[in-house]
Amino acid sequence: MIRVYAPASIGNFAVGFDALGAALAPIDGTLLGDVVEVSAAEQDTFVCSGDYAHKLPANAEENLAYQCLIHFKEHVAPTMPAVKLELKKNLPIGSGLGSSACSVVAAFAALDKFAETNLSQEQLIELMADFEAIVSGGRHYDNITPCYLGGLQLTGELIPNKSISLPVDNQWYYVAAFPGFSLNTAKARSVLPKQLSMHDSVEFAQRLSAFSSLLLTGRFDAALSIMSDEIAEPHRAPLIQGFAEAKSALPEFGAEIVSISGAGPTLFTVCKSLEAAQKCAAWLNDNYINEQGFCHICQLDQLGTRQL
Numbered sequence: 406m407i408r409v410y411a412p413a414s415i416g417n418f419a420v421g422f423d424a425l426g427a428a429l430a431p432i433d434g435t436l437l438g439d440v441v442e443v444s445a446a447e448q449d450t451f452v453c454s455g456d457y458a459h460k461l462p463a464n465a466e467e468n469l470a471y472q473c474l475i476h477f478k479e480h481v482a483p484t485m486p487a488v489k490l491e492l493k494k495n496l497p498i499g500s501g502l503g504s505s506a507c508s509v510v511a512a513f514a515a516l517d518k519f520a521e522t523n524l525s526q527e528q529l530i531e532l533m534a535d536f537e538a539i540v541s542g543g544r545h546y547d548n549i550t551p552c553y554l555g556g557l558q559l560t561g562e563l564i565p566n567k568s569i570s571l572p573v574d575n576q577w578y579y580v581a582a583f584p585g586f587s588l589n590t591a592k593a594r595s596v597l598p599k600q601l602s603m604h605d606s607v608e609f610a611q612r613l614s615a616f617s618s619l620l621l622t623g624r625f626d627a628a629l630s631i632m633s634d635e636i637a638e639p640h641r642a643p644l645i646q647g648f649a650e651a652k653s654a655l656p657e658f659g660a661e662i663v664s665i666s667g668a669g670p671t672l673f674t675v676c677k678s679l680e681a682a683q684k685c686a687a688w689l690n691d692n693y694i695n696e697q698g699f700c701h702i703c704q705l706d707q708l709g710t711r712q713l
């Protein structure tokens with residue numbers, strides 16, 4: 406049997422709309438992500454279990470992990486014998502934590518291992534991005550590649566091998582707070598402007614290229630000083646109850662950056678010490694999340710998708 410874990414991720418990472426994403430590892434060792442198990446069976450079987458299974462359509466055909474299995478059998482490994490594929494759905498849907506990417510990445514990585522198809526990294530990433538595009542209302546890689554490869558990834562169609570890994574300060578801590586309600590990614594994309602002015606396009610290019618270069622040359626504080634989301638956050642913040650209040654309250658507790666993870670409603674902070682992250686997490690627990698929400702202090706998951 407093959408068992409694969411794929412981690413949650415922060416899409417956009419503030420400065421890189423659709424182009425920069427980071428995989429998350431809670432520092433308490435919690436596995437914040439989906440697990441897919443593939444084993445031999447008499448006939449193809451799909452099982453969806455886990456804390457958030459009941460939030461997905463009851464019909465297997467509408468489940469992305471099952472769709473990955475069908476696609477894999479039809480187009481990648483037609484001679485693969487029958488399997489049982491179980492998705493343990495541990496991430497909330499529409500959370501901004503790359504939940505659909507997690508299922509897709511875990512499913513294709515597990516199937517590739519089980520069938521020994523040895524797809525190249527780029528082939529797998531393309532396949533994963535095709536499926537992510539089905540539900541999110543746009544083809545973007547910023548959950549797929551960090552989830553698959555780990556770390557912080559500068560990623561997209563134009564980029565050689567689809568992704569370049571960027572370093573971060575290993576003293577940075579990230580607080581990820583899911584408030585407990587969902588925000589559909591396609592809806593959160595529909596509120597964005599369809600076009601950017603010349604000024605905004607140039608500024609976006611400058612910010613992302615400078616941020617990446619500063620990280621690559623180890624100038625981490627300078628990178629933080631220009632880390633802000635001028636593209637998506639202003640349009641999405643009004644959709645997320647409590648975000649504006651959190652954004653103005655958290656710097657007092659040591660948050661260097663407060664922004665939206667992916668399409669939201671998960672909020673993330675970057676903090677330069679564990680103590681600051683703990684204070685931010687305490688505030689978020691008291692003020693941002695409801696009974697269905699959760700909050701984790703994280704560092705980056707450098708391993709990405711792996712066999713358990």
Ligand SMILES: Nc1ncnc2c1ncn2[C@@H]1O[C@H](COP(=O)(O)OP(=O)(O)OP(=O)(O)O)[C@@H](O)[C@H]1O
Pocket residue numbers: 460461462467468469470492497498499500501502503504505506508509540541548588589590591667668669
């Ligand atoms: N295995 C799956 N995991 C997540 N969503 C799935 C899955 N299978 C089908 N879906 C459907 O795909 C849609 C995912 O919606 P959406 O893109 O808003 O969520 P998301 O990927 O969880 O968001 P985010 O990337 O912000 O975490 C939902 O309609 C959900 O029912």
Ligand SMILES: N[C@@H](CCO)C(=O)O
Pocket residue numbers: 416417422423424501502503541545547548590593594637666667668669
């Ligand atoms: N970059 C995507 C991530 C979706 O999780 C967006 O912001 O819409």
